[in-house]
Amino acid sequence: MINFSTIVIWILYLISLYIIIFWLLVLIEGKKTNKIKKLKKFPLVSILIPAYNEQDTIIGVLKSVIKLDYPKNKLEIIVVNDGSTDNTANLVKRFINENKNYNINLINQKNSGKGTALNKGLNVCKGEFFTCLDADSFIKEDALKKMLPHFQDEKVGVVLPLMKITQPKNVLQKIQWVEYLINLFYKSIMSHLNCVHVAPGPFSVYRTKLLRSLGGFDEKNLTEDLEISLRLQSKNYKILQLMNTEVYTVAPDNLKGFYKQRNRWYKGTLLNTLKYKNLVGNKKYGDFGIIQMPRVAISGFFAITALGFITYNYVLNPIIKRIYDFSFINFNFLSHLQEFIKNFNLLDLNYTNLFFGIISFIIGALVIFYAHKYTKENIFKHGIFSVPVYAISYSLLASLVWLSVFIELLLNKIQKW
Amino acid sequence: MVARKIKKSRYLIAFLLTAAVFTIGILIGLLINTERTSFLERENKLQRLDYDSIQLQYLYLTNTLKKDQDCLSATKALEKQISDLGVLGNKLENFIEDGTANIDDYNLLKREYTLAELRYWLFIKNIKDICDSDNVGLLYFYSNNNCDECRTQGLILGKVKSDLKDKLLVFSLDHDFNEPLLNIIKDRYNVTKLPALIIDDEKYEGLHDDEDLLRIICPRYQGNLTICQAYK
Numbered sequence: 250m251i252n253f254s255t256i257v258i259w260i261l262y263l264i265s266l267y268i269i270i271f272w273l274l275v276l277i278e279g280k281k282t283n284k285i286k287k288l289k290k291f292p293l294v295s296i297l298i299p300a301y302n303e304q305d306t307i308i309g310v311l312k313s314v315i316k317l318d319y320p321k322n323k324l325e326i327i328v329v330n331d332g333s334t335d336n337t338a339n340l341v342k343r344f345i346n347e348n349k350n351y352n353i354n355l356i357n358q359k360n361s362g363k364g365t366a367l368n369k370g371l372n373v374c375k376g377e378f379f380t381c382l383d384a385d386s387f388i389k390e391d392a393l394k395k396m397l398p399h400f401q402d403e404k405v406g407v408v409l410p411l412m413k414i415t416q417p418k419n420v421l422q423k424i425q426w427v428e429y430l431i432n433l434f435y436k437s438i439m440s441h442l443n444c445v446h447v448a449p450g451p452f453s454v455y456r457t458k459l460l461r462s463l464g465g466f467d468e469k470n471l472t473e474d475l476e477i478s479l480r481l482q483s484k485n486y487k488i489l490q491l492m493n494t495e496v497y498t499v500a501p502d503n504l505k506g507f508y509k510q511r512n513r514w515y516k517g518t519l520l521n522t523l524k525y526k527n528l529v530g531n532k533k534y535g536d537f538g539i540i541q542m543p544r545v546a547i548s549g550f551f552a553i554t555a556l557g558f559i560t561y562n563y564v565l566n567p568i569i570k571r572i573y574d575f576s577f578i579n580f581n582f583l584s585h586l587q588e589f590i591k592n593f594n595l596l597d598l599n600y601t602n603l604f605f606g607i608i609s610f611i612i613g614a615l616v617i618f619y620a621h622k623y624t625k626e627n628i629f630k631h632g633i634f635s636v637p638v639y640a641i642s643y644s645l646l647a648s649l650v651w652l653s654v655f656i657e658l659l660l661n662k663i664q665k666w
Numbered sequence: 667m668v669a670r671k672i673k674k675s676r677y678l679i680a681f682l683l684t685a686a687v688f689t690i691g692i693l694i695g696l697l698i699n700t701e702r703t704s705f706l707e708r709e710n711k712l713q714r715l716d717y718d719s720i721q722l723q724y725l726y727l728t729n730t731l732k733k734d735q736d737c738l739s740a741t742k743a744l745e746k747q748i749s750d751l752g753v754l755g756n757k758l759e760n761f762i763e764d765g766t767a768n769i770d771d772y773n774l775l776k777r778e779y780t781l782a783e784l785r786y787w788l789f790i791k792n793i794k795d796i797c798d799s800d801n802v803g804l805l806y807f808y809s810n811n812n813c814d815e816c817r818t819q820g821l822i823l824g825k826v827k828s829d830l831k832d833k834l835l836v837f838s839l840d841h842d843f844n845e846p847l848l849n850i851i852k853d854r855y856n857v858t859k860l861p862a863l864i865i866d867d868e869k870y871e872g873l874h875d876d877e878d879l880l881r882i883i884c885p886r887y888q889g890n891l892t893i894c895q896a897y898k
Contacts, residue, residue: 535670
């Protein structure tokens with residue numbers, strides 16, 4: 250019988266199918282490659298490292314920064330010590346003394362968050378370009394030489410490297426490893442379409458002047474990287490995702506950390522979509538307004554609706570019924586199964602559902618294959634199970650976080666009343 | 667700043683492709699539906715022939731004296747046919763539940779099925795004294811609407827049936843189906859609560875688990891069935 254939940258699942262399926270087909274079309278059309286000339290002269294680049302209690306990693310990050318294949322005198326490195334209570338400041342001071350030929354500065358501030366640290370750096374820096382590197386992230390030597398030439402296009406406001414995960418060890422990190430690759434693939438498509446909606450923290454390179462003219466980062470924002478990206482999009486600047494240089498960052502290795510991070514991201518997504526709701530469905534902003542912002546806006550709602558209806562329709566409801574029924578025959582599955590096999594006929598299969606299942610599987614496999622191809626990674630780099638485990642668990646994890654975000658926001662609202 | 671342009675053709679092509687995938691899915695559904703209908707029609711025809719054959723077998727048996735061997739094979743055939751018919755009924759219900767079914771076609775098939783069930787039920791009542799067949803007929807009324815216990819009862823009957831094999835003859839009938847003969851029988855036994863079972867003219871309403879059923883059914887056999895030893 251066709252019931253309400255089946256209809257909802259169908260609608261969700263068709264909308265997802267439409268969006269994915271749209272993306273794949275963009276991919277097939279290919280990018281118009283503007284010819285990028287090599288850098289003739291090297292502009293000054295300011296690299297900001299916000300650090301809060303990072304004594305274990307801060308020196309590693311500084312080392313990876315001074316190793317950059319870029320003229321020493323064209324690098325300005327600023328460490329903003331965000332009120333660390335550990336040895337971070339001393340370690341940085343010692344490093345500065347040991348590397349006097351580099352332009353490294355230390356700014357101390359009372360603990361007041363990453364947004365403030367970013368703006369403090371932005372205010373004092375002298376570079377034509379501004380970028381930020383978290384104290385747990387590492388870059389490749391060629392990063393700046395690969396990234397800066399793209400600013401020859403004056404419409405480009407931000408350039409993003411490939412953001413991958415440093416040596417994923419446990420299952421959760423391996424799931425995120427796959428997720429990041431797929432996300433990068435998706436972003437490269439968004440980049441063709443000029444629809445990237447977030448420039449993540451680690452080593453996104455901005456035009457300093459542009460950032461300043463926009464008023465810097467929104468310090469109170471939960472996800473200031475998302476906010477600044479939406480602001481740039483609302484001013485019609487390009488955010489470019491590169492596929493040829495990498496930044497490595499650390500992913501949470503436990504569920505609690507994962508939950509905390511996602512909770513902040515998703516809540517930030519919701520609140521910032523509300524902040525920029527005039528972009529949603531707005532033709533003036535092209536594809537970004539017509540398809541990307543609406544997609545971002547509904548993603549959470551979509552995730553929990555799908556979670557709710559799919560688990561009810563295909564998991565909870567049938568399982569509860571089965572358990573109830575089978576309790577009457579002492580859970581004698583075997584005789585039931587024998588009967589089933591004896592009377593089975595190929596016509597018993599639901600071929601419509603089977604067809605849509607196969608289509609989803611093919612699209613999913615294509616996405617995973619291309620995500621690895623575009624980011625030049627081996628599918629089995631972190632074991633044969635990382636991709637299947639991702640495929641099974643990721644949507645569930647993400648939807649559960651979305652659910653808790655919605656509940657949290659709802660409860661807050663009720664409290665305010 | 668970027669001059670934002672919208673490439674309408676891309677949105678349109680994506681829509682057409684989505685629509686194409688959707689249409690293929692629906693067409694597959696329709697195709698399989700036609701296959702299912704013709705499968706059921708074929709089975710119905712076969713079942714009609716089987717019925718004619720068994721009827722003639724018994725007619726022949728009433729006129730002969732040396733029955734033992736012939737009776738045994740006729741009874742076996744009859745029991746098997748009734749079991750097969752039950753399987754067919756299950757398939758019919760599953761196809762209808764699958765959603766893409768064309769209800770009109772299936773209603774015709776369901777009526778044929780319902781009549782076949784009743785035909786066999788009446789038949790076994792009438793031929794009891796021709797051959798001393800040792801089986802129990804069970805009329806089972808269910809409903810597909812708001813009857814969770816019917817689903818459970820169906821499963822329990824399946825279990826009991828797999829224990830008693832062809833010695834138990836189950837005739838499943840949709841209580842909500844509109845068929846004059848069905849209505850007459852419903853009135854005759856005054857069925858008000860579902861699931862309902864009619865065994866040898868006695869009515870049992872409500873959910874009965876497998877032990878209940880064996881307690882009701884077992885005493886009605888003349889011979890000794892191993893499964894029934896504890897319930898006689």
